[in-house]
Amino acid sequence: MSLRVGIDIGSTTVKVVVLDEQNKLLFRSYERHFSKTRERALETLNSISDMLSGQRVKVTITGSAGLGVANAAGIDFVQEVYATAAAVNTYIPDTDAVIELGGEDAKIIFFGGSLEERMNGSCAGGTGAFIDQMATLMNVTVNELDTLSLKHEKIYPIASRCGVFAKSDIQPILNQGGRKEDVAASIFQAVVDQTVAGLTQGRELKGKIVFLGGPLHFLMGLRQRFVETLALDGEHAIFPEDGDCFAAMGAALCATDYQPVPFEEVLKKLADSAEATTLVDTMPPLFSSQEEYDQFSARHNASRPPEVDIHTYSGPAWLGIDAGSTTTKLALITADGGLLYTYYHSNLGNPVAIVLEQLRTIYAMCGDRIVIRGAAVTGYGEDLIKNAFSCDLGLVETMAHYKAAAHFEPSVDFIIDIGGQDMKCFKIRNGAVDSIMLNEACSSGCGSFIETFAKALGYNIADFSKLGLFSQHPVNLGSRCTVFMNSSVKQAQKDGASVEDISAGLSTSIVKNAIYKVIRAASADDLGQHIVVQGGTFLNDAVLRAFEQELGRNVTRPVISGIMGAFGAALAARDLHLDKSQLLGREALDRFSHTARPATCGLCTNHCSLTVNSFDGGRRFVSGNRCSRPLGEEPSHLPDLMRYKYDHLRSLHGTGQGDGSRGRIGIPFGLNMYENLPFWFELFTRLNFRVVLSPQSSRKLYLKGQRTIPSDTVCYPAKLLHGHVEALVEEGVDAIFYPCMPYNFDEGVSDNNYNCPVVAYYPELLAANVPDLKKTRFLYPYFGLHRPKDFERKASEWFFNEFQIPKRETVSAVKAAYAAYDAYKEDLRARGREYITQARAEGRPILVVAGRPYHMDPEINHGINDLITSYGFVLVTEDAVAYLEDKAPRHVLNQWTYHARMYNAARYVCTQPDMELIQLVSFGCGIDAITGDEMRSILEDGGKLYTQLKIDDISNLGAVKIRIRSLMAAIEARKQS
Template sequence: MYHIGLDIGSTTLKMAVKDDAGHLVYQSYKRHRSFIRDIAVESMGEVIDIIGTDQQVTIAVTGSAGMGFAEQVNLPFIQEVVATQLAVEDAYDDIDVVIELGGEDAKILFLTGGTEVRMNGSCAGGTGAFIDQMAVLLDTDLAQLDEWALKAKHIYPIASRCGVFAKTDVQPLLNQGADKADVAMSIFHAVVNQTIGGLAQGREIKGKVMFLGGPLTFLKGLQQAFKEVLARDEDDYLFPDNAQYFVAYGASLYSKSEESMLAGDLLEAIEKQQEGHQFESHVAPLFESLAEYEAFIQRHSETAVPRADLTTYTGKAYLGIDAGSTTVKLVVIGEDEELLFESYEASNGKPVEFVRQALLKIYESNPTINLVSGAVTGYGEELVKTALQIDYGLVETMAHLTAAQAFQPNVDFIIDIGGQDMKCFRIKDGFIDTIFLNEACSSGCGSFISTFASALGYNVADFAKLGLFAKHPVELGSRCTVFMNSSVKQAQKEGASVEDISAGLSMSVVKNALYKVIRVNSAEDLGQHIVVQGGTFYNDAILRAFEREIGGQVIRPEIAGLMGAYGCALFAKSQPEKDQSTILKKEDLEDFEQKTTTRICQLCGNHCQLTINQFSGGRELIAGNRCERPLYKDGQKRDHLPNEMNFKRQLISQARARGKRTMDNCRGTIGLPLGLNIYEMYPFWMAFWKALRFRVILSPFGTKDTYLAGQATIPSDTVCYPAKLMHGQVLNLIDQGVDAIFYPCLTYNFDENISDNHYNCPVVAYYPQVLEANMKALKDVKFLYPFYGVHNRKKFTKAISQDIQATFGIPSKETKQAVDAAYKAMDDYHHKILDFGTQAIEKARAVRAPIIVLAGRPYHIDPEINHGIDQLIETFNAVVVTEDGLPMDPDHIETDILNQWTYHARLYNAAKLVRDTDDMYLVQLVSFGCGLDAITTDEVRDILEEKEDIYTQIKIDEINNLGAVRIRLRSLFATIAQQQNKQ
């Protein structure tokens, strides 16, 4: 008798066959690319070659994609977690935790201390699919990625929650010249952090840990990353041989209790497998006929660009470069804006080398070419500009606007879809009025299509063509890439053709762009003169789907993918002519050298991981810095215009130093975790405890290490990043040996008389309870988290007096005096903030500098949360004021929503003041995961747009790269400059 375990995962099919004695007879591990039946038949045929058709066998099916298969073939099914447990307990008796990573599935199985399983939902952030995506991004295969990782010397902080988030961090590192070995190991560390933070979700990984699944079997670098992050004894880790087959082994064990059949009959049953459902489509085809398609192509061919021969051209020429996230585009135009040269290639993380080679081709084609000037835009702008001495750098939005206006002078809406980035601009009176960027999701971008094309075995161009005449396009809606995987596979199972899926995905790209990024209510919201750009719009299926979705026609320039570069060339041509361009000549390009090193900056508390690029001629570019100190040889901070966020951080540092001082008759040490509402209320609580003769320890500003230290105790992966940091802040206080940690629950904030009510958001109000329930370390320290209402001074005084008497034996009289000191300290703090804001505004007006109201929450001043955005704004010679540094309007603004949150009310008050003040501009900081901000962002935008004011929103989270932020801010300041010039 032979016992077959068939493990059908999201991307692979594993089959294991054992005899009655438990000896392994056969095993195979194959990628099925959704052709599950064919691979199952192939594997079963190989089994029969070994045991014959007349041998009795039992079988059980398992795996994330196994249930449907088992039902269709009428085979027994076992849930994969149970199968894993059976296999592990059959082979070992000392395993406490099992971590298994598959293609799109990840799970942690706790076997001791209460059996429990934690699995990923629809996010493949820490799985094999994630690693596959990263390998493609690094232009390598898994074997090379693993080899690189084992040579790493530095670990970069990379967002671990989602593959797209990680791309947002990885791509700029590559463009800045980071060592691929360091990036590879950083990717593996991101997988580990996702496993701990996203799967364990508060339950401690302890005891002996077994690692299963393909990625953990084949990738030694990933194994090493788990060891480094978990930091356990070597004996605590077990990476068994054939770990990728353990689930199949468990299914084989389970099958022993099932009825047997002949091996030949089993093969025949699998061969006859029929899908249980037939695909139905309710979506009209993109094109009903070839004639309709030809008319479509004819209409869009009218946007052709004049061309001339580079080799014989003798006039002035202008260079334009777009160094994007995944590709580099380069054009040369002549005096009549004719196209002389064009290039569009994948950068593979080496944009400088690509541009160097392209320039050499240009010089070789026309040795006497007169490049009068050039400009560069995109993520690699600074790198390419510095390395090759390009004359100008241009923000992407302005480059694309310049190009679009060349084709449609009255353009009022531009949408540019690239490989991972989407940019949409609403234009009013020739100026950019509103900017929409995809924050961290590339589901509406070119990589979305290329991912599926690759998975189905096609190149992008061929895959796109398949969908043009599909008769029954799949309705996939607007979902993220990972969510879409399951929808595509289900459509395949139900009989949808590759053509149907291609068309459906093209429609999905458009829906994601319109309804997730731009969030339009109707086509009229876009405008009457729309220009579409970006390489993704070369896909006729996507262009057609876009026009169909908006119910109108758009302009797609013939050079849609080159528009950023073309706009740069036009910009360079429009600038006053210089005596000579600084662009490197042929001989300089031939001798060009680039050297890249990394180091940790020690000039301030940020400890940034710097990438230093050194070029021929002594040129140098430093990337990865949050402040400007590394840019100066003396490392000193330069004087800047007022920055209220920085002022607040200085106040905190001063208060922290005062709180640590010892005093006579000290009653003990109280710890305050710096985060959420403590960021604003620390003066209140520090004054209170100091008046009671306690030494007060205020935890440090947040860092990535703060987050990682506490991530194993975070019970929810969807809570906002500021809340996640609180776990590490509490651990920091425990490590400092405080006698007690004080962190009260506050349903209400102070009443500032500018809103209908004055609640704290639920996370801010009650997060102490989450900490108490999930952090075992708090059992070893006195953790005080009472419920108070500081808005009602009388009731608060009575309640806290009783608590202090009961806990510390301190008389009520002393506590009442401490309460008086706390309220006075809070008043003094608010006056300092308001005074600084007033003086900052006066200073700005004295030097005619823009006033940026950087509006958000008190905790958004944390450098780990805002990643230096306020310091980035400083570099634009602007004054930074926070929303609470503005005067409160006694006639609080009427809103279209229930205005009941204190922090939100300040946002609306700030928006009203900015709207009514000519030299103020509002930038709103929003945390990912903040459900309440789904309301505030729309309301703040509506308030500002009543008078057509510019609204800029920036979403911040654990993502360290500020590429999208820089685009928004540079676009804002470019628009401000245009408006001032117009006046």
């Protein structure tokens, strides 16, 4: 038998193994290929010429990037799942499941009976590429990230759907003083959650599980998170010694069936094969000549503040600090906006240390000649920096950027700011911010998007950006998310595109994301006539040029584009007209100290993950809290209809009007049960059942049912139902009742009265995917409450068949249930009127929060209602005001009960000068892509601001705070205009 060679060419690495006749491993190699797949494989094979020269060998290639190489070289190929299965069956034959993580691939293979494999799609979230991105974000190597994770004290919830989502969760934790050790472990936990929830798709992981692939081979912290999460012992968690090369070993085993060839012939095939090239989709160049670029540069360089020499200037100065998501910026200005000093640098996950160092530098340069009269801070780290250094003012980013833009272009009517992860766009009307658009959970149109690729290709971002300026054939890469585009970039490289072509293409991708996905503009006129662009990303001339080309008009980019937030903050500090700043002085900075420790607040059911920052002199700042309780203050007691509704519904348990003699009926407290619980509670208790509600939603409850969730893209409220029904099974109720309801109550204001498909049919999905439901009696009949007479008839038959309840008794209970539901709705309306009256008596603004009934759940909204009332708003919900408007035609098909309420609430808010509206939407809700546009249209046509808060299973409220504070600042600016 010949020696067998297995070559596994993955998305980021090449693995080569040699097996002898007894399947013993003679050689193994694991190397990164940096997109040079054929060259890397050839280099490794050449390195073992001494071992194989003159011999006939059997060779097979496998791996996600191996097929192209195999076809081009004429070498046999085996699909990687079969290769992995062959190795597992040979070396660990009693395996029940395999979890394999690669560079951009993640797989779970179930053994036993037929082979079943689950694999990630086109997103590389939860893979080695994701871990690489996170290490880069934290400015550590992957090995250092692993070492840090082993010293963690707590785990933060972090999204791992893709790298840019996770950055949105990680950056605020780091900026607010969170420990790197805890964040490192949380990153690995996110990978585990993504693998378990995204790939098991409802099938339970149990028995002996083998862990394969580079990340699981090299990273002990990642192993630890998998073992703890899946509750595995040493016999059931297997980490093979050569787990990083198992697919290559499987390929070698599969080579047994092929004909041997001389080793030199294999080398020649690989050396002679030219990778298949295809036509690359290209775009026109950004600049056709140096002269065109010079004219472009001269036009934009005209927008610059005067520069003042800090070494000779004497007089007052004002400081602005922008503690952004990935960078820290500072600007020290004179009264006329002249620049004395600027700073722009990555915050390296520790903005406090950066600002401390910079303040010491500034004081040393100022000497006794310059007195800082005011200091203001903006950005993600605003609260932390303001508290750490006693700044005079903290202001929301939107207002800081408007101040800066108006300084250079007084007639500005549209501002777009693209930073590291955030994109802020706002229209200006009559000297005030009129509407605000921010990117959602994805930052694919932002600076981190292009920085990721620059680093992956071995460039710093400045050099990488310049490469594309004169590319004659920019690659059309579309406008997708970062990890999706990894494969597009690699394919373009294989097709012969140069780094210059890719750089130019990525610049255009950023612009298309901004215009068509965040702003969603139909034409340049949708933006405005006087557009100011700012943010560090627009320092990239390629991005700026692509933006002007896409819009077909010139825009203004100040030379200080990257520090406009800090510059605007400095202008705001100047406008305070203080005689003296509270900013820490030289002596105080010498004594300055800062430590941060994690904590979990137990003062309410939110269980906020806190970071307690301690400074010298006993000063303290707590971040991560959604209310003022952890600060020792009483929470806001302003009227809050979301909290009132939730507390009222949670109180509905027990026997009510009955005696409980017919048994205990479990009702999962989720989705449409928030709307219909008063009805069902009254019905069952009148029929002498005892109603048992599932527990309050929590992260722990979600994790209880996580393994049974078949879809990673369904909304978080639906995912929670799996934990709710499992908790009811554990409670030992006699039956669980959760009906399928295609129709909701008909309120007469819409074209139809459907429930959304998820809400309508989720009981069917639970029945099919939650094994524990087979241990109990799970009742999920199809019912419709929109036709009382039909329901009376159907319910009386169903209750007679299921429980032998006389039909007359059921009819009587149904009438009582409808009356109870009507009383509940009237109570909410009366409570809403009471709250509005109180708000007006006290002169407080009123915020209508419009969403689904289940958005009142604290685990789903993450305490957004507490945050809103902490800013001084009285909170009412859409159902407290929607009834005040009649049916009206809409631009969209208005066939959903909940949406019709939101439309009517928005119409009503437009008639009330002291009301504004925020729409809550669940991430992953397709229907809300339509309702959001319609709500925006109603509100903006009525002269109101539109604010949307998109919520999922991640509880960090950094972006939510920006939106609410931007809304408040815009309201205030309108009052003054």
